[in-house]
Amino acid sequence: MEASIxxxxxxxxxxxxGLSEADVREFVELGLLHAAPNTPDALREEPAxxxxxxxxxxxxxxxxEGLEVVLVLRQQLDQLQQxxxxxxxxxxxxxxxxxxxxxxxxxxxx
Numbered sequence: 253m254e255a256s257i258x259x260x261x262x263x264x265x266x267x268x269x270g271l272s273e274a275d276v277r278e279f280v281e282l283g284l285l286h287a288a289p290n291t292p293d294a295l296r297e298e299p300a301x302x303x304x305x306x307x308x309x310x311x312x313x314x315x316x317e318g319l320e321v322v323l324v325l326r327q328q329l330d331q332l333q334q335x336x337x338x339x340x341x342x343x344x345x346x347x348x349x350x351x352x353x354x355x356x357x358x359x360x361x362x
Contacts, residue, residue, distance in 0.1 A: 257296060257298055258296075258297070258298075258299055259291060260297065260299070260302070261293055261294045261295075262294065263293070265306075268302075269303060269306035270310060271302075273293075279305065279316070279319075280295070282320060284305060284316070284319060284323060285305065305323070
């Protein structure tokens with residue numbers, strides 16, 4: 253499933269997500285959010301990611317450094333879950349092959 257990426261202004265982030273413009277700028281500097289190319293004071297980002305960042309910052313009171321750690325861990329978890337899905341598909345395929353009812357195919361689920 254592809255994530256929807258949108259361009260959103262810093263001002264809209266303040267209005268929609270309750271982040272201050274200073275926070276948004278600092279998140280961009282830290283690499284937690286991505287500035288929109290050729291658009292000043294705007295982000296090119298997945299709305300769910302901005303909302304997640306705002307929740308972690310406001311609701312849990314995580315520092316900006318803590319946010320980075322949490323987001324890296326979440327990315328690693330997503331990658332591990334993808335790997336588990338691939339391995340499960342390979343196991344199912346191998347089981348079918350070993351039962352003699354189908355050829356073994358190398359598939360990529362990414």
